[in-house]
Amino acid sequence: MVDFITEDDLELRIMEEFEDLGYSLLNAYTKTNSSLKDGTHRQTKKQIVLPDVLLEYARKLNPSIPDALIVEEVQAIIKDDSLNSRLLKDKNYEYYQSLINGINIKFALNDEEQIETLKLIDFEHPENNSFIAARQVWIAGEIGYRRPDIIVYINGLPLVWIELKKPSENVQLGYSKNLMDQKKDIPQLFFFNQLCIISNGHITKAGSYNSTFSHYFEWLKIEDEKEVIDRTKIHDEELSIQYLLKGLMPKAKLLDYIENFILYLNKDTKIVAKNHQFLGVNHAIEAFENREARNGKLGVFWHTQGSGKSFSMVMYVRKIRRKFAGNYTFLLVTDRNDLDSQLIKNFVRTGVVEDTNMVKPKSGLQLRKLLKSNISMIFTTIQKFRYDKYKDFPLLSERKDIIVIVDEAHRTQYKNLAENMRKGIPNAQYIAFTGTPLLGSKQLTYDYFGKPVSEYTFNDSINDGATVPLFYTKKVPTVNLNNDLLNDEFLDIIDKEELTDEERKKLENKYRSSLNVMKRDDRLDEVAQYIVKHFPKRGFLGKGMVISVDKYATVMMYNKVQEHWKKRIRAINSKLQQTDSHEEKEALLKEKTFMNSVEMAVVVSEESGEEEKFERFGLDITQHRKRYHQVDDEGRDIEEQFKDPDHALQLVFVTAMWLTGFDVPSVSTLYLDKPMKSHTLMQAIARANRVYSDDKRGIKINGLIVDHVNIFHYMKKALKDYGGSHHEAELDLPVKQVDELIEMLVLTQEEMIRFCASLNIDLMEIVNAEETFSKTCKAKAAVNAVVATDEQKAQFIIYTNLLKNIYDASCPEIFHYDWDNRIYKLVQYMSKMMGNLIQNERIEDAQVKVEALLDVSVDSENLFYIKEDSDADYNKTISLSELDVESMIAKIQKSEFVNIELIELRNFIEQKLEAMLNKNETRVSFAQRYEKLVQGYNAGATANENYFEELKKFVKDLKKEDARASTEHLSEEELVLYDLLLKEKLTKEEEKQVKSAATQLYHSLMKENGKFLSVDWFKDEQPKQRVKNKIETVLDKALPDSYDKEVFQNKTETIFQFILNRAVSGRGYVGNL
Known part of the structure; x- marks a missing residue:
């Protein structure tokens, strides 16, 4: 079936939106994935930056730095194409610091050492930067090529990754398949990545490269977090991507987001701001800009708990420190010690404040002394503003650049302690961050802090997916x-963990019976x-x-x-x-x-x-x-x-x-x-x-x-x-009765029934079958229908996963309801069968964790249970050398369950192919041939006799390749070196010389159990050069004379990069003590 709207249609529409935003466009399409004539001017397909653009803007933004040093730094970035995905977290953090803070460059000028910062982006002046939206850029990995749909380059650096799916496909597939695979296969693309976007038109999600899909978020509000959104219209008219592009991709907004709304927790976990945080914090920043007119009242920032309020506070402080010149002191105030500690940890773990730059006073006296100084960050509780009630609180500072941030502005903020704080620092700027509504204290709060600058309620948060219901x-x-x-008084007293003597007496006397x-x-x-x-x-x-x-x-x-x-x-x-x-x-x-x-x-x-x-x-x-x-x-x-x-x-x-x-x-x-x-x-x-x-x-x-x-x-x-x-x-409570969860379960199961019916699968007919054998056969036939294409298979997994998640959420309450669980059990049985069939699929959030156990709490009459098919062989362990290809293909063609048999064969091929590619990357042509076979499978080619002939030939060739090391009398390690060294038009004698060169090289590097290679040799230039010299020395003597200077240099560099990547990824050539 041809889709009315394709991925290409969506891609072209988005490129037009980028053009309207003032971006330059680049169509990097080439007929072959290895072609360098794609307009990027890269030297190799492993490179991920646009080298000419990067160098041009590095020179433009840094006129005072010697050109030779600029070229040196740019070349280091261009050549950083390590294929080790284990380095990704460290690289992403390091390059983010370089983006927002620049790179320190030391050089001599007039015999004096100079230190300047090389800027990669001009955040102050968006028009000084290059913005390019590129489509169809092929990028080479260790064993093949990947092609992201759209990459957004700023000054030649790939900062935004966009994956598009057809409107008929589930948007989650863009995460579970495309993003996961590309992170594994071309990790270097994500060294500079700041945001990932996935869209099928109906739904658009954004998030960081390393977060789970459940943390990806929509971006449907453009200017204000209180905008009323018509989600149905946006979904039906496929407008979601347009909202994100208009709300986040204008040049100034994107630069603001990258500079001020990305955090790293312990230099590891990347946190990117959601829609409401970006808008809310910027509203608070606008109030700060207008602080003179606001008379010190910067407003109330109310974002419901669980929606990231604590990180919003961190972003707010960081943006002020980065964008507003001045010697500010931030005083962060809570009303409990445990909240104070939590707040400090958030600021320290995100690197926004270091221990040396902040103080947590131990007493009121120490706090009063600190407020007379210029310390940048002070964390305290409101209780430290206690003072002799018979004396006026002293004036501590008349500075206007003290910013008081009150967290969880509740009743303690409006009594004598708060008055003391304002007497001590009367000219300070006050803002309240709270996760709960102001309720009865609203007007008093406004008197102290000013009107709300941002509101984001419980319902807003649930609707946006920022919190769960x-x-x-x-x-x-x-x-x-x-x-x-x-009783209100009783509730107020027990709300506290530490009680005054008066409160304790009241509990013991007036409310003793209640407590008892x-x-x-x-x-x-x-x-x-x-x-x-x-x-x-x-x-x-x-x-x-x-x-x-x-x-x-x-x-x-x-x-x-x-x-x-x-x-x-x-x-x-x-x-x-x-x-x-x-x-x-x-x-x-x-x-x-x-x-x-x-x-x-x-x-x-x-x-x-x-x-x-x-x-x-x-x-x-x-x-x-x-x-x-x-x-x-x-x-x-x-x-x-x-x-x-x-x-x-x-x-x-x-x-x-x-x-x-x-x-x-x-x-x-x-x-x-x-x-x-x-x-x-x-x-x-x-x-x-x-x-x-x-x-x-x-x-x-x-x-x-x-x-x-x-x-x-x-x-x-x-x-x-x-x-x-x-x-x-109007009340639609964000906390619902559990009955509504059971209703969700019923509705989701009905959706599953309709989906299966669209594939001509009648689930009720299967559960109503009288004989166990009949149920088994019908269930297997249903699975055979589901796995007819990868798209159907993936959709079934997502439906099953959703059904199971809601069922899990309903347990054990579901056991008290009159609910027929037979359909659910059938789906789980089918899922288990498919789980064995698709064990190598990397669909992270959609993987079905099937419960093999029956719910013994459910009435046994309602149970659906099928005995395991003892003849089923879903986990083939046969080796390629033992495989009888002719009889295997003939058996598949005659099978009643052709699709299941083919999926089993695909799993077998994928396991073997992955193992073979891990040993020898030059076998990438087999991966490309296999991909074409999979495309044929999904296009329905299995009805064609030629498909099975091609499949047969592929498996035979794979079998032959698997045995080639033995045939050539080489080890697998020697074989891959031999394949990398081969060139066209060699005589038989020259092939023998190349084979000998590969053997000599391997044994030279690995002699004495690898002692030639020092531990972690790949981390320092001197041992790396030693390895490179060894490669050149051995090959110079061993390779045939037909390898001229140019070919020789290419081959030695190829071999060195191969050995280096193997060592970095821990897959060989690691060295011994």
């Missing part, structure tokens, strides 16, 4: 709670049993948090859960001894394995005399305090351990700590056993709304809040304010 279920114990639990009910032994016991039953049986096994009413209840709950956890493991062991059911045994073992892997911990703040206080309740805090301060073998504290998704610490028990400013994306479940309201409630539930995915757990599509105190009344009110809705009729 939250679902809510009530599991209230049978013990009744009295109305005092919803909350902490009743039988009530806690019931909640603990639910947690133990629920936590291991979830589908997405993210981390969890249990939130209790106070510190003592927190430890009590930990003890209860530990008690029932051990009981459950003992019960599992007992059932394992009793059951004869294989399925039940597997399910029990799975549950037990998870439970044995889970560590738990109590996280509560320390206070003086705490041991005695806990002992009054019969509790021991010492073991928990010891665990709290325990660091692991890598020196990580408990916070870092919980943030690590692979660490065994999976479940924590808290009351106030870690409920604000604490970002752990892998947290997916909250057990809420503490009455809360407004800000506190929103901060708590937002712990579960972060976007997250990994290969082990899959994709987190939602967070789950389990309410044990029936707090929905307050939750509904808080969410109404938080979501930005003012009328009950």
Whole structure:
């Protein structure tokens, strides 16, 4: 079927948009991928920069630097075409620093050493730079060529990568296939990359080269984050790419984005700003530019928790420091010590501030002294502005270049402490960053900080995919709670972890009965049993948090859960001894394995005399305090351990700590056993709304809040304010009842049924088949239909993955619903069969992790189960030398399931071909021939007899090539050197000489077990030159006289680069001590 709109149509439309934006266009199409006549003026196809453009603009932007030094630096960049993907992270970070900060150049001038900065881009004047949008640029890798759809070059450097898919294709394929493959095959292209864009017209996603697809984002708002977006129209009319181009690709905007909105976490993880962060921070920057007119009130920056507010704060500070001249002091203020520590870590880990440039005062006195100095960064809590209440707070500084950034501007900011801060630094500039709405304190906040400069609500965040939706279920114990639990005064008191004497007395007297009910032994016991039953049986096994009413209840709950956890493991062991059911045994073992892997911990703040206080309740805090301060073998504290998704610490028990400013994306479940309201409630539930995915757990599509105190009344009110809705009729709560998740599961399954029907597969007919053998045959026939083309196969995988993710998110709640799971089980069975067939497919986020186990909690009458086909052979281990090609092809042609047989053969060929290419890159022609066979398969050529003849010939040739080293009496290592040294028109005698040269060279380099090659020889120029000299010496003596000077130089350089790349990638020639 011919698509009405093709990739080429979309590509040409985008190039026209770039032309309208003032970009130069380059069509680099060539008939052959090796041709250098593509308009890029590169010397080799491995090079990724436009050399002439880079040199021209390096000279233009740096007139005061000697030309010879400019040429030297430019040549170093041009020749940096290492094919080692392991270097990619380091290279990308280093080159980003060069882009935004320039390259320091030292040279002598008039006998004095000069240091100047060579600029690669003029960020101040966009018109001084070259912007080129190039299409169809072939780039050579180690074993073949890749051709990105569009590359955006700035001053000859490839900074933006664009991949396009047909409108009928899933946009995720551009990530899972094209981006993943190109990063592997041509990693050098991404050394300078700052942004990756993938589009099929309907949907356009952008992100960093190293983030997962779940972190890719849309760009649909052009000037303001509050713009109302008609997503349906954008999708239907294929406008998404136009929105991104208009919103981000104008020259000034793109330069601004590259310079100010890209961060690296620990010089490793690249973080690029999303649409709302770019717009929001720039609105805040505009307010800063107009600070004189705003009388020190820079506004309120409200971006919902989980949407990247902390990184927005970092970007805001960095942009001011880069773009505004001055000696600014940034005072970052929080109202809790744990928030203060979190804030410091964000700034240090992103490299925006170094330890030497910032101070965290230990006392109010030290803070007051610091504010009289010119230190650049100060982190403090508002409590350090306490002062003798009988004295006026002293004037500390009248400077106007102190910028006060208040994080989570809540009630403490509007009392005496805030007044003291303003008395001490009256001319400072004040801005508030908050992740929660202002609610009742709105006008007071505006009085202090000014009107909002940016707003991004919970619903905005979910709609944009910046956070995941939250679902809510009530599991209230049978013990009744009295109305005092919803009393505002009571909630305000228990909101705090540290209480004043007055507050403690009020709790002990006025609200004693309420607390006693909350902490009743039988009530806690019931909640603990639910947690133990629920936590291991979830589908997405993210981390969890249990939130209790106070510190003592927190430890009590930990003890209860530990008690029932051990009981459950003992019960599992007992059932394992009793059951004869294989399925039940597997399910029990799975549950037990998870439970044995889970560590738990109590996280509560320390206070003086705490041991005695806990002992009054019969509790021991010492073991928990010891665990709290325990660091692991890598020196990580408990916070870092919980943030690590692979660490065994999976479940924590808290009351106030870690409920604000604490970002752990892998947290997916909250057990809420503490009455809360407004800000506190929103901060708590937002712990579960972060976007997250990994290969082990899959994709987190939602967070789950389990309410044990029936707090929905307050939750509904808080969410109404938080979501930005003012009328009950308009209210679309961002936290939904879990029933709606079950509805999503049903709708997704219906989508799968319709997709299969479009391929003439009737899933209901298969599940209703009476005999097991009949079900097996029908299921196999269905798989055969699905794998008829790679596109159908990929779409089936994505549908299956989505269905499984929603099913996982519904567990274990789904077990309490009347849901027929037979279709789901059939799809999983087909997926498992396909999983074996496509084991080498690199579809990262779409890979289906099939559950082999049955859900023993579901009514057995509703189970769909097919016995494994014992005759199926999905994992061929036969060697090429043993393969009878004629009989194999004949068997495939006669098979009832031709497509399945061909997929098995393709897997076999791909495994062998990849291994052969890893040994010898000159076999790339086989990869090109195989690619044509795959294209024929997808075009339906299997109905043609010629296709099988071509396939037969290819496998025979591959078999012959696999045995060639033995036939030539060479090792595989010698053979690849021989192939690289060969040239055209050699006599038989000369071929023997070349073969001998290859053998001599290999043994010269690897003599005495490689001691000629020093360890890490490829890192320094002197040992590299030694290796190059050895190659030239051996080949000069051994090669035939027909290798003239030009050929000889080309061959020695080719051999040296081959050996160098092998060493860098750890695949040979590494050297020994």
